[in-house]
Amino acid sequence: MVIVENDHQLEQKVERKANVAEISTIDGTIVGYNFFDVSSYLTIEGHGQVAISDDQLAVLNEQLKQAGFTNQLQADHTPKFMVGFVKSCEAHPDSDHLSITEIDFADAHEPLQIVCGAPNIRKNLKVVVALPGAMMPDGLMIWPGELRGVKSYGMICSARELHLPNAPMKRGILELAADAVVGSSFTPGK
Incomplete structure:
Protein backbone atom coordinates (compact mmCIF):
# COMPACT_ATOMS: atom_id res chain seq x y z
CA MET A 1 0.00 0.00 0.00
CA GLY A 68 -3.97 2.28 -17.22
CA PHE A 69 -3.68 4.92 -14.49
CA THR A 70 -2.42 8.34 -15.56
CA ASN A 71 -1.14 9.62 -12.19
CA GLN A 72 2.45 8.97 -11.17
CA LEU A 73 3.89 8.66 -7.67
CA GLN A 74 6.36 11.35 -6.60
CA ALA A 75 9.48 10.73 -4.53
CA ASP A 76 9.45 12.06 -0.96
CA HIS A 77 12.84 11.50 0.64
CA THR A 78 12.28 13.89 3.52
CA PRO A 79 12.55 12.39 7.01
CA LYS A 80 9.24 11.87 8.78
CA PHE A 81 10.71 11.83 12.29
CA MET A 82 12.95 14.73 13.26
CA VAL A 83 14.62 16.27 16.29
CA GLY A 84 12.86 19.53 17.10
CA PHE A 85 13.38 22.33 19.59
CA VAL A 86 10.43 23.65 21.62
CA LYS A 87 10.72 27.36 20.84
CA SER A 88 7.53 28.29 22.70
CA CYS A 89 4.96 26.51 24.85
CA GLU A 90 1.69 28.14 25.94
CA ALA A 91 -1.38 26.78 27.70
CA HIS A 92 -4.27 25.89 25.37
CA PRO A 93 -7.11 28.40 25.99
CA ASP A 94 -9.78 25.65 25.96
CA SER A 95 -8.04 22.88 27.91
CA ASP A 96 -6.52 22.27 31.32
CA HIS A 97 -3.96 19.77 30.01
CA LEU A 98 -3.08 20.73 26.40
CA SER A 99 -0.26 23.05 25.35
CA ILE A 100 0.32 24.88 22.08
CA THR A 101 3.95 24.65 21.04
CA GLU A 102 6.06 26.10 18.27
CA ILE A 103 8.70 23.61 17.20
CA ASP A 104 11.87 24.73 15.41
CA PHE A 105 13.92 22.42 13.16
CA ALA A 106 16.83 24.76 12.35
CA ASP A 107 17.17 24.95 8.56
CA ALA A 108 15.91 21.38 7.96
CA HIS A 109 12.17 22.17 8.01
CA GLU A 110 9.89 25.14 8.57
CA PRO A 111 8.70 25.67 12.18
CA LEU A 112 5.47 23.89 13.10
CA GLN A 113 2.67 24.52 15.57
CA ILE A 114 1.88 21.33 17.47
CA VAL A 115 -0.72 20.83 20.18
CA CYS A 116 0.66 18.51 22.87
CA GLY A 117 -0.95 16.86 25.89
CA ALA A 118 2.20 15.63 27.63
CA PRO A 119 2.61 16.84 31.22
CA ASN A 120 6.37 17.39 30.78
CA ILE A 121 6.24 19.57 27.63
CA ARG A 122 7.95 22.92 28.11
CA LYS A 123 9.97 25.58 26.34
CA ASN A 124 13.63 24.85 25.42
CA LEU A 125 13.35 21.04 25.22
CA LYS A 126 14.73 18.96 22.38
CA VAL A 127 12.08 16.45 21.31
CA VAL A 128 11.21 13.90 18.62
CA VAL A 129 8.51 15.06 16.22
CA ALA A 130 6.47 12.88 13.88
CA LEU A 131 5.80 15.07 10.85
CA PRO A 132 2.72 14.86 8.61
CA GLY A 133 2.93 11.65 6.58
CA ALA A 134 4.78 9.74 9.31
CA MET A 135 3.65 6.26 10.24
CA MET A 136 4.06 5.51 13.92
CA PRO A 137 5.43 2.05 14.85
CA ASP A 138 1.87 0.99 15.78
CA GLY A 139 0.59 1.93 12.28
CA LEU A 140 -1.05 5.26 13.17
CA MET A 141 -0.57 7.84 10.40
CA ILE A 142 0.19 11.42 11.40
CA TRP A 143 -1.63 14.17 9.50
CA PRO A 144 -2.40 17.82 10.22
CA GLY A 145 -5.40 18.17 12.46
CA GLU A 146 -7.09 20.27 15.07
CA LEU A 147 -7.37 19.82 18.84
CA ARG A 148 -10.06 21.84 20.55
CA GLY A 149 -10.11 24.42 17.79
CA VAL A 150 -6.31 24.84 17.44
CA LYS A 151 -4.48 23.56 14.37
CA SER A 152 -1.70 21.02 14.94
CA TYR A 153 0.84 19.96 12.31
CA GLY A 154 2.48 16.87 13.75
CA MET A 155 3.01 14.97 16.99
CA ILE A 156 5.61 15.29 19.72
CA CYS A 157 6.45 11.69 20.64
CA SER A 158 7.02 9.68 23.80
CA ALA A 159 9.57 6.86 24.02
CA ARG A 160 6.70 4.37 24.29
CA GLU A 161 4.99 5.71 21.14
CA LEU A 162 8.31 5.35 19.30
CA HIS A 163 8.65 1.74 20.58
CA LEU A 164 12.07 2.48 22.05
CA PRO A 165 13.64 -0.33 24.09
CA ASN A 166 13.03 0.04 27.84
CA ALA A 167 10.61 2.93 27.29
CA PRO A 168 9.12 4.17 30.56
CA MET A 169 5.43 3.48 31.03
CA LYS A 170 4.76 6.91 32.57
CA ARG A 171 3.06 9.63 30.51
CA GLY A 172 5.25 12.20 28.87
CA ILE A 173 7.22 13.01 25.77
CA LEU A 174 10.79 11.88 25.21
CA GLU A 175 13.20 14.59 26.36
CA LEU A 176 16.37 14.37 24.27
CA ALA A 177 19.89 15.12 25.51
CA ALA A 178 21.36 18.59 25.09
CA ASP A 179 23.71 17.33 22.36
CA ALA A 180 20.83 16.12 20.13
CA VAL A 181 21.07 17.89 16.76
CA VAL A 182 17.97 19.98 15.99
CA GLY A 183 16.77 19.25 12.45
CA SER A 184 18.37 15.80 12.26
CA SER A 185 16.33 12.73 11.42
CA PHE A 186 15.31 10.23 14.08
CA THR A 187 14.65 6.52 13.58
CA PRO A 188 11.82 5.07 15.75
CA GLY A 189 12.49 1.78 17.50
CA LYS A 190 16.27 2.38 17.75
Missing part, protein backbone atom coordinates in the same frame (compact mmCIF):
# COMPACT_ATOMS: atom_id res chain seq x y z
CA VAL A 2 1.34 3.42 -0.96
CA ILE A 3 -0.31 6.25 0.98
CA VAL A 4 -0.09 9.61 -0.74
CA GLU A 5 -2.60 11.80 1.10
CA ASN A 6 -4.66 12.08 4.27
CA ASP A 7 -7.87 10.07 4.13
CA HIS A 8 -9.94 12.94 5.48
CA GLN A 9 -13.30 11.40 4.62
CA LEU A 10 -14.80 8.15 5.82
CA GLU A 11 -16.26 7.22 2.44
CA GLN A 12 -13.86 6.02 -0.20
CA LYS A 13 -14.08 4.76 -3.71
CA VAL A 14 -11.78 2.15 -5.20
CA GLU A 15 -10.97 1.64 -8.84
CA ARG A 16 -9.07 -1.51 -9.68
CA LYS A 17 -7.25 -2.06 -12.95
CA ALA A 18 -5.15 -5.20 -13.39
CA ASN A 19 -3.11 -5.61 -10.17
CA VAL A 20 -3.42 -2.00 -8.97
CA ALA A 21 -6.23 -0.40 -6.98
CA GLU A 22 -6.51 3.39 -6.72
CA ILE A 23 -8.17 4.56 -3.51
CA SER A 24 -9.73 8.02 -3.43
CA THR A 25 -12.15 10.05 -1.37
CA ILE A 26 -15.63 10.86 -2.66
CA ASP A 27 -14.38 14.34 -3.63
CA GLY A 28 -11.76 12.73 -5.90
CA THR A 29 -8.61 13.15 -3.79
CA ILE A 30 -6.34 10.16 -4.39
CA VAL A 31 -5.22 8.84 -0.99
CA GLY A 32 -3.31 5.72 -2.01
CA TYR A 33 -2.60 2.80 -4.26
CA ASN A 34 -2.66 -0.88 -3.42
CA PHE A 35 -0.25 -2.92 -5.54
CA PHE A 36 -1.32 -6.57 -5.59
CA ASP A 37 1.34 -9.29 -5.97
CA VAL A 38 4.05 -6.61 -5.66
CA SER A 39 6.64 -9.19 -4.55
CA SER A 40 6.62 -10.69 -8.06
CA TYR A 41 8.35 -7.61 -9.49
CA LEU A 42 9.78 -5.66 -6.53
CA THR A 43 11.75 -6.50 -3.41
CA ILE A 44 10.98 -4.25 -0.46
CA GLU A 45 12.74 -4.81 2.84
CA GLY A 46 11.48 -3.69 6.22
CA HIS A 47 8.07 -3.32 7.78
CA GLY A 48 5.77 -0.45 8.67
CA GLN A 49 6.62 2.74 6.81
CA VAL A 50 9.34 1.83 4.31
CA ALA A 51 11.35 4.33 2.27
CA ILE A 52 11.81 3.15 -1.29
CA SER A 53 14.52 4.09 -3.77
CA ASP A 54 13.99 6.09 -6.93
CA ASP A 55 14.50 2.87 -8.93
CA GLN A 56 11.76 1.11 -6.94
CA LEU A 57 9.49 4.13 -7.42
CA ALA A 58 10.07 3.90 -11.18
CA VAL A 59 8.95 0.24 -11.09
CA LEU A 60 5.74 1.18 -9.25
CA ASN A 61 5.07 4.03 -11.69
CA GLU A 62 5.52 1.61 -14.57
CA GLN A 63 2.94 -0.70 -12.93
CA LEU A 64 0.52 2.24 -12.67
CA LYS A 65 1.05 3.05 -16.35
CA GLN A 66 0.61 -0.57 -17.47
CA ALA A 67 -2.61 -0.81 -15.45
